[in-house]
Every structure is written in C-alpha cells, then in structure tokens.
Amino acid sequence: MARSKSESNSNSAPDKGASNLAALRGQIDKLDLNILELLNKRASVAAQIGKVKEDQGGNVFSAAREEEVLTNVLDAHKGPLSTITVKAIFRELISGSRAIQKQQKIAYLGPEYSYSHLAAIQRFGEASIYNRTANIAAVFEELNRKHADFGVVPLENSTDGRVVDTLEMFMRFPDQVKICSEIRLRVRHHLLANCAQAEVRRVYSKEQALSQCRNWLAKNLPNATFHPVSSTADAARLVQTEPNIAAAVASREAAVRYNLGILAENIADSPFNETRFAVIGATDSAKTGTDKTALMFQIAHTPGALADVLTAFKQNKINLTWIESFPFREVKGEYVFFVDFDGHREDTRVKKVLAVLEDMCESVTVLGSFPLARADGE
Numbered sequence: 013m014a015r016s017k018s019e020s021n022s023n024s025a026p027d028k029g030a031s032n033l034a035a036l037r038g039q040i041d042k043l044d045l046n047i048l049e050l051l052n053k054r055a056s057v058a059a060q061i062g063k064v065k066e067d068q069g070g071n072v073f074s075a076a077r078e079e080e081v082l083t084n085v086l087d088a089h090k091g092p093l094s095t096i097t098v099k100a101i102f103r104e105l106i107s108g109s110r111a112i113q114k115q116q117k118i119a120y121l122g123p124e125y126s127y128s129h130l131a132a133i134q135r136f137g138e139a140s141i142y143n144r145t146a147n148i149a150a151v152f153e154e155l156n157r158k159h160a161d162f163g164v165v166p167l168e169n170s171t172d173g174r175v176v177d178t179l180e181m182f183m184r185f186p187d188q189v190k191i192c193s194e195i196r197l198r199v200r201h202h203l204l205a206n207c208a209q210a211e212v213r214r215v216y217s218k219e220q221a222l223s224q225c226r227n228w229l230a231k232n233l234p235n236a237t238f239h240p241v242s243s244t245a246d247a248a249r250l251v252q253t254e255p256n257i258a259a260a261v262a263s264r265e266a267a268v269r270y271n272l273g274i275l276a277e278n279i280a281d282s283p284f285n286e287t288r289f290a291v292i293g294a295t296d297s298a299k300t301g302t303d304k305t306a307l308m309f310q311i312a313h314t315p316g317a318l319a320d321v322l323t324a325f326k327q328n329k330i331n332l333t334w335i336e337s338f339p340f341r342e343v344k345g346e347y348v349f350f351v352d353f354d355g356h357r358e359d360t361r362v363k364k365v366l367a368v369l370e371d372m373c374e375s376v377t378v379l380g381s382f383p384l385a386r387a388d389g390e
C-alpha cells in the first residue's frame with residue numbers, strides 16, 4: 013500500500029532505517045551474483061585442469077595442492093568472517109571442483125554419522141560419494157577392489173590411543189595402500205535422548221566413547237546401565253526404539269539424523285578429545301614443505317636395536333611425532349613399530365634416515381608422506 017507523505021514524515025527514523033536496510037540488502041544481492049560468477053569461473057578452470065590430468069594421467073585429488081590453496085586463502089584472510097567459515101566454504105568449493113573432474117568415492121567405517129564419516133566429510137566435502145563399510149578391514153578391501161578411490165581410517169585417539177584394527181591391516185598388507193592425507197577431528201560427545209535425564213536407565217554408545225565419558229556418566233546418570241554397541245551412530249539409532257528410557261553418547265550430527273534431543277553437551281572427561289585419521293589410497297602425496305611421513309619397521313629382537321633406530325632419527329635432526337609398538341604375530345618376541353615424523357620422503361634428511369633404517373631393520377615400509385594436518389577448527 014502506498015504511504016502518504018505525512019505518514020512517512022511523522023515516522024522518518026524507522027523509514028530511513030528501512031530504506032537503509034533495503035539498500036544494504038541490494039548490495040548483498042549484487043555481491044552474491046558476483047560471487048556466483050567467480051565461483052563458476054573457478055569451477056571452469058578446475059574442469060580444464062581435470063582435462064589436463066586426464067591426458068597426463070594425474071590423480072583428481074591432490075592433498076598437496078589443496079593444502080596450498082587453503083594456505084594461500086587463509087594467509088590472505090583478514091576477516092570479518094571466521095577462519096572456520098572460510099575453511100568450510102573452500103572445503104565445499106574444492107569438493108565441487110573435484111566432482112566436476114570426477115566424483116570421488118570414499119569408503120569409511122560406518123554407519124552414517126560415525127566419527128569416521130564426519131572426518132571423511134571434513135576432508136572430501138558434500139560433493140563426494142560415500143560408501144560405508146561394516147569394519148576397518150572392509151575399507152581396505154573397498155580400495156583393493158577399486159570400489160572406492162580413497163578410504164578414511166582412524167589411527168589414534170588422544171584419550172584411547174592407537175586403533176588396533178587399522179594398524180593390523182597395515183601390517184597384514186604392507187604394500188596394499190599408501191597414506192596420502194591425515195585428518196584431525198575434534199571428537200565432541202553429547203548425551204542424546206528424547207526423554208528427561210532423570211528418566212534415562214540405559215545408555216548406548218561405542219565402548220571407547222563410553223570410556224571417554226566414564227566420570228561424567230557415573231556422576232550424572234547413577235541409575236543407568238551402560239551398553240557398548242558397534243558405533244556411536246548405531247547407539248543413536250537404538251535410542252529411537254526405546255525413547256522413554258534410553259540415551260546415547262554420540263555426535264551432534266547423529267542427534268540431527270536420528271531426531272534426538274541433546275540433554276548435555278561435551279560430556280567427555282577430557283576437554284581435549286581428538287581422533288587422527290589417515291586417508292588411504294593408491295599413492296601418497298606430493299611434497300608441500302610442511303609434511304609428515306609414516307612408516308612401519310620390524311627389528312631383530314636384540315638389545316639396543318630400537319635405540320639404534322631412534323639414534324638415526326636424532327642424528328638426522330628428524331622430529332618423531334608418533335611411535336607405537338606392536339607384537340609381530342609370526343615371530344614370537346619380535347615387534348613391529350609404527351612411527352611418523354616431520355618431513356617428506358623426498359627430503360634429503362628423510363632419505364638419509366630411510367637408507368640407515370633399510371640397513372638396520374628386518375623390514376621397512378614407508379606408509380606414505382602427506383601434508384601436516386591442521387587442527388580441527390584452525
């Protein structure tokens with residue numbers, strides 16, 4: 013309805029506000045169209061890159077190049093948008109650019125909305141195809157059968173330590189796959205249910221998640237019993253079947269997927285709970301300058317053998333970032349060690365240490381070099 017002059021005069025401040033709002037929204041509309049045009053221009057260049065790769069036989073996914081793209085952008089970023097927002101936008105932009113070249117198939121330990129699934133989405137975005145598997149071995153099998161281009165498998169959790177099933181697969185099939193990227197996922201456990209906290213009698217979750225929230229659960233749910241199930245997402249699904257008495261310890265995404273309320277947030281006993289995942293594929297990653305290398309070696313059961321290996325790292329000034337020992341099933345008393353360290357296998361000092369290890373060890377397998385992962389949210 014048209015307004016009379018007197019009406020707008022008597023109300024001039026809100027009127028000015030309204031026209032300001034309209035003008036500002038007009039600016040946003042224009043900017044959105046500019047952004048859209050630029051996004052599609054970028055996607056067209058990615059499509060051309062895809063053609064070059066097709067001719068030259070290159071991989072669609074390049075962890076090293078993606079890291080470079082993100083570093084360029086984040087170095088230039090001055091706000092006011094948060095870094096998390098910029099990262100999320102570029103994650104999807106890059107995901108879409110890969111999909112234009114060829115949609116990538118990613119295998120992960122299911123079900124949907126497990127932490128492995130969340131880690132996979134963090135790295136590969138929404139424009140990829142996700143194949144869930146029933147166990148970690150099946151992620152390796154999916155790759156082997158070429159049903160998936162990449163797999164996402166957990167390596168270690170900051171509270172629970174190593175993930176035995178993954179390390180065992182590397183040991184059983186040392187040359188089957190390479191690690192091409194790592195993902196650090198902040199694991200935030202919440203108590204999900206559709207009843208009140210006082211009504212909760214049964215709590216479902218994955219065993220590790222129950223253990224990571226042990227003190228909180230004992231203090232806040234003294235009348236409940238705890239039931240380990242195959243995954244946190246499966247726990248959330250089960251709660252739907254016993255809505256009046258059951259709760260799950262799982263992610264926010266699982267709450268959305270299974271229509272559950274969040275009774276309590278961030279209930280893990282340790283405020284810092286992170287899982288590190290490996291992205292496995294046919295090849296590892298090109299060098300970026302801030303890389304890590306993972307390897308597995310087996311040494312003779314003699315005094316000082318491990319100390320000699322560690323000295324070789326020290327002498328070459330290589331910083332170890334992880335070490336795990338694992339009994340070698342085939343020879344009693346022998347151990348396989350997993351380590352990762354700063355540097356790329358093409359760096360001179362890494363080449364030197366690898367040559368020394370080849371001489372010292374019964375076997376050495378380079379699991380791969382890959383860009384150092386940023387902490388989740390950084």
Ligand SMILES: C=C(O[C@@H]1C=C(C(=O)O)C=C[C@H]1O)C(=O)O
Nearest residue numbers: 058061072073074077078106109
């Ligand atoms: C465009 C490319 O392909 C993929 C998409 C990227 C991007 O959108 O920036 C970067 C690396 C690749 O994973 C490329 O290799 O440069």
